Amino acid sequence: MIKVGITGGIGSGKTTVCKLFELLGVPVYYSDTEAKKLLDEDEVVKQQIVDLFGHDVIDESGKVDRKKMAALVFNNKERLEQLNAVVHPAVAQHFEAWCKKQTNVFILKEAAILFESGAHKQVDKVIVVSAPLDLKVERVIKRDKVAKEEVLKRINNQMPDEEKVKLADHVIYNNEKELLIPQVIAVYQQLIN
Numbered sequence: 001m002i003k004v005g006i007t008g009g010i011g012s013g014k015t016t017v018c019k020l021f022e023l024l025g026v027p028v029y030y031s032d033t034e035a036k037k038l039l040d041e042d043e044v045v046k047q048q049i050v051d052l053f054g055h056d057v058i059d060e061s062g063k064v065d066r067k068k069m070a071a072l073v074f075n076n077k078e079r080l081e082q083l084n085a086v087v088h089p090a091v092a093q094h095f096e097a098w099c100k101k102q103t104n105v106f107i108l109k110e111a112a113i114l115f116e117s118g119a120h121k122q123v124d125k126v127i128v129v130s131a132p133l134d135l136k137v138e139r140v141i142k143r144d145k146v147a148k149e150e151v152l153k154r155i156n157n158q159m160p161d162e163e164k165v166k167l168a169d170h171v172i173y174n175n176e177k178e179l180l181i182p183q184v185i186a187v188y189q190q191l192i193n
């Protein structure tokens with residue numbers, strides 16, 4: 001089975017592209033969603049978070065309060081690295097276990113920070129979804145109902161798309177010029193052959 005990572009900047013359309021692959025029967029591992037689930041449900045991960053940040057980050061229902069945790073790591077590189085050192089290996093391990101249960105010719109691992117987290121080393125191929133900045137901003141403002149400055153701040157925190165494209169095996173352009181579905185089918189065909 002081929003493991004394929006799929007990444008791209010905020011609002012590039014990774015999730016949209018993944019949904020198209022899912023329609024073609026490709027299993028998709030959504031790293032962000034799984035990371036959140038691990039924080040909510042995995043007792044070992046939760047304990048490591050408490051060891052790092054104290055009991056204050058656990059809310060009344062016993063779950064990690066992600067907003068509080070985000071505030072604690074915001075603008076604090078050392079704390080962010082400590083958090084990543086807990087979450088990234090936990091997701092990597094969970095992904096490996098998930099892969100063992102899949103039977104498709106290839107699977108996708110969707111991750112906004114595939115390269116930044118080192119998760120690209122866990123996959124055989126990488127697809128990068130790329131979109132122009134103005135379109136990404138427009139889409140995220142519409143989707144998340146946030147201010148333009150907020151979107152730009154998030155985008156500036158990530159590795160630029162141009163760098164990601166250089167590291168990609170396949171690039172899907174979600175730019176309203178090239179059609180998305182034929183590009184997805186073309187990559188799909190290359191990966192199954």
Ligand code: ATP
Pocket residue numbers: 008009010011012013014015016017112139140143174176180
């Ligand atoms: P994030 O990293 O923020 O989760 P993403 O890369 O997964 O973003 P999507 O959620 O797939 O991006 O797309 C962002 C928004 O733009 C969504 O609301 C999606 O419906 C919309 N969108 C994406 N691609 C297109 C397209 N080709 N045409 C119209 N809308 C699109």
